[in-house]
Amino acid sequence: MQITKTTTVSGAAAPPRLLPNGSGFVRLKQHVPIARGGRRLVYAHPYIDQLVLKVPRPEARYENHAGLPFWRRHFRRFKHYNDSVREAVEHVAAYAATERLPPFMQRFYGFLETDMGLASVSKAERGRDGNYAPNLRQLVQAGKFDTEARAAFAEFCEALMASNVVVGDLRMENLVYSYDAQNDKMKFVIIDGAGDKNGIKLCSLSNLYNRLSKQKRIHALERQLAIALGDPL
């Protein structure tokens, strides 16, 4: 961690600066992303190993969606930052429910200005080996969806159902298999797709609707997983 502490002439310690250049503005263009999603590029934070930064893909930046239905037009305000806004709101809602975040949610630390636009700042999820955690599809493709992963997946589904967290996009690419050092075990973490995607926020408004919606999404995810594993459906 490169946060620097400077000393003033009088000897009193100055507050730590956010970044070594002191500007709080991060340059990402010169770096290679660690991963690419459909809409965002994921970069390692250039100074802080424990963080990743997500910015909109340049080609996925906002176009004028003139044909959108009226209930979707509200989200035009956030343009290509819509996913990050939804993520931030769900983070607060999950925290408000129990005054702590469920272990299966990606830690979100706010926003940072970069030369690729506004980045959302999240905890870098890593495996036991210290490398970035693979997503569920990568894990299956590497032939590493073993008994431990199967148990972690079952635990994830159970914990998601037991929480009031809303998910709008539960896909194999949106879950990573990460090492939980505190409890010395592997777990699945939702790194994208949390939050209500409905124009009218039915999942947020009704617990019952939210439970039914999550059940449906978990079944769809299990089907995706079975196909990826080549298991009979």
Ligand SMILES: Nc1ncnc2c1ncn2[C@@H]1O[C@H](COP(=O)(O)OP(=O)(O)OP(=O)(O)O)[C@@H](O)[C@H]1O
């Ligand atoms: N916090 C994280 N730690 C480690 N790897 C991550 C993290 N967040 C994302 N990734 C990796 O980056 C990939 C893309 O991230 P993410 O799903 O957030 O992008 P996206 O563009 O919003 O996705 P989508 O295609 O669903 O729109 C993930 O599949 C995962 O492999």
Ligand SMILES: [Mg+2]
């Ligand atoms: Mg994604």
